[in-house]
Amino acid sequence: MGTFVVRSTVADRTDTHRERPAGYAARLAVAIVLALGIGLGVPLLWVWIGSKIQGHGADTVDSTTAAIIFAGIVVTYLFLLLVAGWIQARGQPEEEGPPQRYPWNRSMRDEPYRPGERKLSPIESAFVFTAVVVSGGFMVWFFVFAGSPLPNQ
Numbered sequence: 001m002g003t004f005v006v007r008s009t010v011a012d013r014t015d016t017h018r019e020r021p022a023g024y025a026a027r028l029a030v031a032i033v034l035a036l037g038i039g040l041g042v043p044l045l046w047v048w049i050g051s052k053i054q055g056h057g058a059d060t061v062d063s064t065t066a067a068i069i070f071a072g073i074v075v076t077y078l079f080l081l082l083v084a085g086w087i088q089a090r091g092q093p094e095e096e097g098p099p100q101r102y103p104w105n106r107s108m109r110d111e112p113y114r115p116g117e118r119k120l121s122p123i124e125s126a127f128v129f130t131a132v133v134v135s136g137g138f139m140v141w142f143f144v145f146a147g148s149p150l151p152n153q
Helices: 021-054 063-091 122-145
Strands: none
Touching: 021 063, 021 122, 063 122
């Protein structure tokens, strides 16, 4: 008849090697630079553009300028995601089969997750790291530096 082949998922794993500390530090430095560029650079760029549109001498932000700033930030992030997806797609070989399920997009009813089975790509890691850093920075600003909006009596 036919031969029966048993494949071990443990033997096929490619996560057995450890990353060197220098490589880890370099990846962390690149992630921090990307997080700062994406999380702070884009909003600050559009606030600067809004300040140029608004002009000098205004104490409040015009609603049109605020709408331009908001729309510009959203469009810039969408553009960055499209570019990141394009870069990621160029770096991966085309595979036939079902769509890939990422760990963060896995149903509880799906097959069980095995750590090390599917790692995030560097681009996904940069965006996740950015979200974590920006969220943490916002919480620090909100709870420590922003002060209370309530009137003091």
